[in-house]
Amino acid sequence: MIFRSLAVAGLSATAVQAHLAPYVKGMYALNGAVAGVVNYNNEDVVYPLWQLSQSDWWFHGYNNVPDFPPADGDFLELPAGGSFTVEIASNQGKTSLSFNGAYTSEWPDGNTYPEDYNIPTCITSPNMHAQNQSMAAGTAFAISYTSTLSEVTPGNLVVFSVAYNTPWKRVQSYDVPAAMPACPEGGCICGWGWVPNGCGEPNMYHLPYRCKVTGATGTKAVGTPKPPVWCQDDPSSCVSGPKQMVYWNQLEGNNIEVSGYDNAGDPKSPGYNGNCGFADGAQNDIFTGGSVSGAKTSSTTSVKEEPKVATTTTSKTSSSTVAPSATSSAAAAAAPTSLLDMVMTGAMAMTVGMGMTAAMKTAATMLRTWNRVMGTTAATRNSSRVMAMIADMVMTAATTMRTLNPAMVMTADTVMIVDTAMTGVMGTTAATATTVAPTASPSNWF
Ligand SMILES: *[C@@H]1O[C@H](CO)[C@@H](O)[C@H](O)[C@H]1NC(C)=O
Numbered sequence: 001m002i003f004r005s006l007a008v009a010g011l012s013a014t015a016v017q018a019h020l021a022p023y024v025k026g027m028y029a030l031n032g033a034v035a036g037v038v039n040y041n042n043e044d045v046v047y048p049l050w051q052l053s054q055s056d057w058w059f060h061g062y063n064n065v066p067d068f069p070p071a072d073g074d075f076l077e078l079p080a081g082g083s084f085t086v087e088i089a090s091n092q093g094k095t096s097l098s099f100n101g102a103y104t105s106e107w108p109d110g111n112t113y114p115e116d117y118n119i120p121t122c123i124t125s126p127n128m129h130a131q132n133q134s135m136a137a138g139t140a141f142a143i144s145y146t147s148t149l150s151e152v153t154p155g156n157l158v159v160f161s162v163a164y165n166t167p168w169k170r171v172q173s174y175d176v177p178a179a180m181p182a183c184p185e186g187g188c189i190c191g192w193g194w195v196p197n198g199c200g201e202p203n204m205y206h207l208p209y210r211c212k213v214t215g216a217t218g219t220k221a222v223g224t225p226k227p228p229v230w231c232q233d234d235p236s237s238c239v240s241g242p243k244q245m246v247y248w249n250q251l252e253g254n255n256i257e258v259s260g261y262d263n264a265g266d267p268k269s270p271g272y273n274g275n276c277g278f279a280d281g282a283q284n285d286i287f288t289g290g291s292v293s294g295a296k297t298s299s300t301t302s303v304k305e306e307p308k309v310a311t312t313t314t315s316k317t318s319s320s321t322v323a324p325s326a327t328s329s330a331a332a333a334a335a336p337t338s339l340l341d342m343v344m345t346g347a348m349a350m351t352v353g354m355g356m357t358a359a360m361k362t363a364a365t366m367l368r369t370w371n372r373v374m375g376t377t378a379a380t381r382n383s384s385r386v387m388a389m390i391a392d393m394v395m396t397a398a399t400t401m402r403t404l405n406p407a408m409v410m411t412a413d414t415v416m417i418v419d420t421a422m423t424g425v426m427g428t429t430a431a432t433a434t435t436v437a438p439t440a441s442p443s444n445w446f
């Protein structure tokens with residue numbers, strides 16, 4: 001009680017330069033944390049947490065944020081292998097969630113600043129606790145595979161995405177690991193965290209969201225997270241694999257202690273960055289748990305992804321028009337552009353539902369494969385060998401991508417693209433192509 005009063009007093013003093021928090025559908029305390037009051041200028045979530053009891057700092061309990069869940073059906077959606085955006089702001093009124101975004105700017109407080117905004121004595125408007133973007137400490141989202149906030153503990157809340165050099169601008173995106181498994185029926189609980197690097201009170205931020213993974217095909221659960229450790233001087237001592245959020249400078253519940261100065265000569269501050277072993281972007285090393293059934297959201301997913309098949313249809317048409325309809329010997333001459341187009345089209349089509357990041361990686365892999373095969377082909381290999389390798393490459397890629405994205409198995413488009421490629425180049429079908437090229441191994445092409 002005493003600490004709550006102190007904290008509230010402290011808040012009043014700093015209210016003129018309100019701090020920052022991510023506003024987004026699925027957040028707790030949208031429109032404020034005061035019962036019966038709809039506050040479109042809600043800033044109940046932006047205040048920092050410092051030297052509080054565990055129940056007061058945990059998910060911003062001191063002003064009851066956990067008691068204001070999002071509306072039924074509202075989730076922060078996390079597309080597996082893609083990214084999601086939030087609006088980091090000093091007040092809900094400065095986001096698109098209020099007043100149709102009338103008071104927004106590129107920056108968190110609705111004002112305008114230079115692109116290279118830099119104040120050596122610390123930027124205080126907006127209050128981002130940094131001198132400039134390169135000094136911004138980093139922020140993170142974590143996930144707990146339970147639908148009930150009261151069941152979330154430091155031991156099941158795992159950091160899955162980190163954005164270095166944030167908070168900075170209002171609209172901020174976070175990458176989602178491609179291997180994120182689906183949430184339970186009622187969704188998951190996510191947490192956002194920020195530990196600023198100096199420029200004011202050494203506090204932290206910890207807020208709850210209701211979230212769910214979309215397009216999930218992952219089959220391994222997140223592992224049990226360990227507390228991060230400071231490892232700036234010795235990266236080999238960083239904690240690898242799943243990590244807890246950073247809990248620091250509270251009266252209880254801290255999971256990290258630091259002392260002394262960092263390499264820049266500032267007091268050590270354990271943030272969501274390399275100093276505590278966090279990689280930038282999706283945390284892909286967290287799936288060390290047991291196998292999970294990915295089936296729960298797959299029906300929803302295929303329904304949701306259905307509109308995207310429009311892309312596949314367009315691509316299929318274009319690959320059909322470029323597919324050579326000749327014998328394999330004539331196809332050898334035509335192959336370099338038409339087959340490349342088909343391979344890339346096939347790659348993109350088969351990644352529907354994987355999310356943009358994973359899709360781009362797959363397309364890049366296909367392109368590298370193509371370059372490798374054709375680069376050695378033109379000068380040194382006979383055309384039947386080349387065709388055999390390409391047949392194998394396409395079939396291997398198709399199989400791999402169907403494994404990654406089981407929803408695609410069900411679409412006729414996938415099969416048609418492979419068929420078109422095989423028929424056009426080999427004068428044969430997908431089924432018979434596999435017997436033409438039994439030996440080539442994809443690992444030889446990289
Ligand atoms: C950012 O601030 C730090 C600390 O004041 C300073 O060392 C650095 O040069 C600044 N960088 C830019 C790009 O202004």
Ligand SMILES: *[C@@H]1O[C@H](CO)[C@@H](O)[C@H](O)[C@H]1NC(C)=O
Nearest residue numbers: 381382383384385386388389
């Ligand atoms: C051309 O490729 C075929 C099929 O892989 C192979 O059997 C044949 O030996 C190759 N010819 C030459 C000259 O390398």
